[in-house]
Amino acid sequence: MQIVGYDTAPGDGPAALKVADAGEVERVSLVAGERLAYTLESRHCAGDPWGDGHESCPNPSAPYCDDHTSTWPCARCVGNCTMPRDSCHEEHAVYLAAFAPDVFKVGVTRSWRLDERLREQGADRAAHVRTVEDGRRARRIEAGIAEDIPDRVRVPTKVRGLGESVDGAAWNDLLADFDPIETFAFDYGADLDARPVAETMATGTVVGTKGRVLLLERGGTTYAVDMRDLVGYDATEGASERDVQSSLGAF
Structure with missing residues (x-):
């Protein structure tokens, strides 16, 4: 399986990771209290997720290769366009x-x-x-x-x-x-008493999301994960055993 995208909380339904397996995409809920248990493996292009389907891509660039990178035309517009959209x-x-x-x-x-x-x-x-x-x-x-x-x-x-x-x-x-x-x-519902540790992982209990930042609790430490940094990773089910930095409060 591969992590191929994510949804932030606004819009249709709660925040979620999009995980593709055998050409189909599943939304994995990121509601507070949910448990994630994925081990991240190698990373490559996330391909083309569309609706509930997915076309994989072996190119090594991540999260997307040149063939699957789309540029939002308004990203750097300063008002000198012909309003094409x-x-x-x-x-x-x-x-x-x-x-x-x-x-x-x-x-x-x-x-x-x-x-x-x-x-x-x-x-x-x-x-x-x-x-x-x-x-x-x-x-x-x-x-x-x-x-x-x-x-x-x-x-x-x-x-x-x-x-x-x-x-x-x-x-x-x-x-x-x-x-x-x-x-x-705005109140995102995550009661934090200290700054989370920045990490890239998909194992832990969901504390909440704030924009595209996923907050996970693991071993007494809260971690902040940029969900875009997860896109493109192959993943296996089961909690990661990789050692990660702990906060001082975990000791």
């Missing part, structure tokens, strides 16, 4: 997102997806600051704000803030330059 013509929201303790970003999404998009990213707080008629206008505004506020936050940076709270003073200072339409505060 139907979604470009929908109403868009410009937002600010906060990740504990004091990391902030600007972003855009279609207005109806705002709450879902923020949860997909694992934002702790957010503010809807502009509503515009289309994606091109939104990207232009985003590019202007991005001269002062980053437009992306890497997952390792988000992991380093797990178990901490947002710096409220810094967040309020940032919002002072805007007139928010709506503000958000």
Whole structure:
């Protein structure tokens, strides 16, 4: 079997890993309390998962080889496009997102997806600051704000803030330059009293998910796993016996 994808919690159903076996894809629930017991083996291209089916690929590049890598055309758009996609013509929201303790970003999404998009990213707080008629206008505004506020936050940076709270003073200072339409505060249900240990594994009891970060408890330590780092791994059923770093609280 092979781990070929994942779903974050927003949208259809709970968060899940997508595991392919003999051409079929199964969603493995990541609801808190579920037990994962997979041993990761070699890693290669995750191929082409489609619906409940899967076409495997032996190419060594992971998570995807060049043949199976798709580029989202809006990823680096700054509003200089011809709006080639139907979604470009929908109403868009410009937002600010906060990740504990004091990391902030600007972003855009279609207005109806705002709450879902923020949860997909694992934002702790957010503010809807502009509503515009289309994606091109939104990207232009985003590019202007991005001269002062980053437009992306890497997952390792988000992991380093797990178990901490947002710096409220810094967040309020940032919002002072805007007139928010709506503000958000998210609770992902994982009660952490210390920063999890970053690892790549699929063995342990699910504590929860925060965006694409999977939290697993194993041997008294909570681990933070970037689910994208799991994609492409062949896996066998059964708990991994590989030694992993433990937190000080586990001793």
